[in-house]
Amino acid sequence: MTALVRALTAGTVVVLASVLAEILGPVWGALIISLPVTAGPVYVFMVLEHDAAFVAGAALNGFAANAATGLFLIVYARRATHRGLVAALGPAAMAWIAAAVPISAVAWTPVMAFLLNVVVYGAGILITRPAARTILARSAVVARPRPLDLVVRAAAVALFVTGVLALSAVLGPARTGVIAAYPLTLTSTFVILHRRVGGAAMARLAGITVRGVFGFGLTLLTVHLMVRPFGAAAALAGALLVSLVYSAGLLALQRRSAG
Secondary structure, X not given: OXXXXXXXXXXXXXXXXXXXXXXXXXXXXXXHHHOOOOHHHHHHXXXXXXOHHHHHHHHHHXXXXXXXXXXXXXXXXXXXXXXXXXXXXXXXXXXXXXXXXXXXXXXXXXXXXXXXXXXXXXXXXXXXXXXXXXXXXXXXXXXXXXXXXXHHHHHHHHHHHHHHXXXXXXXXXXXXXXXHOOOHHHHHXXXXXXXXXXXXXXXXXXXXXXXHHHHHHHHHHHHHHHHHHHOHHHHHHHXXXXXXXXXXXXXXXXXXXXO
């Protein structure tokens, strides 16, 4: 029963967030799918099963692995415009794995993980700038979610969350944090939308998302820093606040740039 509740909760959260992302257009969509809609449920259930030290270690390694997600987005954004789904998403997923494997073997400190993210996302913003240039008007092509897409997406997320939590005791905090950081929401969004709205639109979405996912890393850093001194509830609340404030600031900067 507990596993079923986890699966249904995680799947519902991700489906709602991704539907809003598809309907509202590239800018709002990038901000929404940058929120911790997949990793969030993982950490909520993780704090119910593990002690603060385990959660802190997983969050720190997840923060480091967030740099691999930046590489994932860079590769996809650069390849999506003139290539099909497999040719764009396949190398992006391989890039994530190639980066995540060595990341999982390093004993990270908060400063080291922060500097790694700054380097990757700083380079990513420069590399994806041509694809990310956009206005705040809604995209001319609006994706309408299909029932089958929603079922498949919810099932994938439910299995992912359940699998990560089931294996967490065996994997330990470092590997659990890295695996939990895999960009499942981004992957499912790209798989479903690439053929429906075209590679150019998806490259733009990925380019904007690069800016937002750096904020996701900051939420994991917040969990790491807060969970031991203040407890799990305060850490999760603080992480959510950081995510929302960062996204609001990013939206304000986007509006100013468009103006």
